[in-house]
Amino acid sequence: MQLYNTLSAKERAALIEQAGKERLTISFYKYAHIANTSLFRNHLFIHWNELEVLGRIYIATEGINAQLSVPAENFDAFKTHLDSISFLKNVRLNIAIEQDNMSFLKLKVKVRHKIVADGLNDDAFDVTNKGVHVDAERFNELIEDPDTVLVDMRNHYESEIGHFKNAITPDVDTFRDSLDIIEKDLADHKEDKKLVMYCTGGIRCEKASAYYKHKGFQQVYQLEGGIIEYTRQVKDQNLENKFKGKNFVFDHRRGERISDDIIAQCHQCGEACDEHVNCANEACHLLFIQCESCAEKMNQCCSDACKEIHELPFEEQKALRKGKTVSNKIFKKGRSEVLKFKK
Known part of the structure; x- marks a missing residue:
């Protein structure tokens, strides 16, 4: 019984090219209580390997965080398997705006202490007491409100190439670093301002919203599905796109173009560039x-x-x-x- 990837990235790339089949890049997360993480990890690997799923999946006692690629022809079977798992039934799937058959070249399912390295003591607060989830239309309304403080919960290399207009973009290397900085900077506005947060797919804001409510913020909101879902809704509903530049993604593509704006520069010569x-x-x-x-x-x-x-x-x-x-x-x-x- 195969429980680990056996092909190199080069070998897998060759197979994908030979197959010539369209693949979908997908991400999702779910906070849930998983008692036996190793057993669950092996269960996923066995079933997803059969479906030719590739990607990076983290399993922890607090849930699952997955970025993956699946052959389009196997998507229905993949979704059926997800729905067979009680806490993953009808889980929101963020399907990439720009598809790339080579976005992932190995299937890696790993057991971790947490699905996102947040450095928090979850026992100190109620992680289920989350902020209000808002869709793209409501998000656009909120960020135009003068009583709103919009915060990018991503790291410096992510926000550097793209972010929402008027967003606070902490110059941090890790998610954990941003939590204390934001609380300190907004300490005087815990009651009178709306704290609106966003990230790539929503997972970081999910934990952050509960943390900030615990810290005394009275009006906490998060963009449902993050930048990925926002972009999809903007296109489907013909809404105004308030995101400028590219959305950094954690696969071989490294970024999805959301608008034509290039807001970053080459780190070597200073010319406009966001690659x-x-x-x-x-x-x-x-x-x-x-x-x-x-x-x-x-x-x-x-x-x-x-x-x-x-x-x-x-x-x-x-x-x-x-x-x-x-x-x-x-x-x-x-x-x-x-x-x-x-x-």
């Missing part, structure tokens, strides 16, 4: 924004030092990396001093 890349030097893998001109000039690297390493023969690069661990916090490394025009 995130990873440094081609495998020992670095730094996430940063790079325009086509700099990509060509720097051989897709973040610095001259990395460029020199990347141009070495593969075996020499491998020898240099031997015994060294590359941090998996590749997003935080976007603060690197080698990037002259970083935010």
Whole structure:
């Protein structure tokens, strides 16, 4: 019985290309009490592997957080399986605005302490006492209200390439960092202002809304389904789009174009650009924004030092990396001093 991915990303990519079938990129989350996370993890892997599902799924005693890709022809079977799980029946599925068959190349179902690293002691407050969920139309009304404070609950590298107009965008590396900063900055407005939050798909706001209600905020709202669902409703209902730029996503696409606005700049030359890349030097893998001109000039690297390493023969690069661990916090490394025009 197969319980783990056995193909490399390169092998999987080749199979997807050979198949020539359309795939759907989907995300969803659900807070629920899961007693046996390992058993549930294995159950999902077995069934989803058969359906050729690929993606990154986190399981914890508090619920599930999933970003995945499924063949369009298997979507109904996938949805049927979800509905067979009591707490996932009719769960909201955020289907990507821009589809890419290569958005995920492996199926990874992992057991974690939490489905989002929030650093909170959930026993200290009622996580089910959440804020008011609002749809795109109501959200547009709220953020035009002078008594509203709109807060982006994402990290700096996400909001840098796209955000709602007039939103507070905390310059933070982690979700946990933003919680205390926002509470401190808005301490004098816990009763007289409407706190309206948004994130990519809603999961971070779900926990944050309960946390802020616990901290004394009286009027707490969150965008239902996050930026992904907002964009869908705006298109379906012909509403005004108040999001500018791109929505950062956690797969190989790295971003979905929501509006034509380019609000970021190349971290190396300062030209208007919102394309995130990873440094081609495998020992670095730094996430940063790079325009086509700099990509060509720097051989897709973040610095001259990395460029020199990347141009070495593969075996020499491998020898240099031997015994060294590359941090998996590749997003935080976007603060690197080698990037002259970083935010």
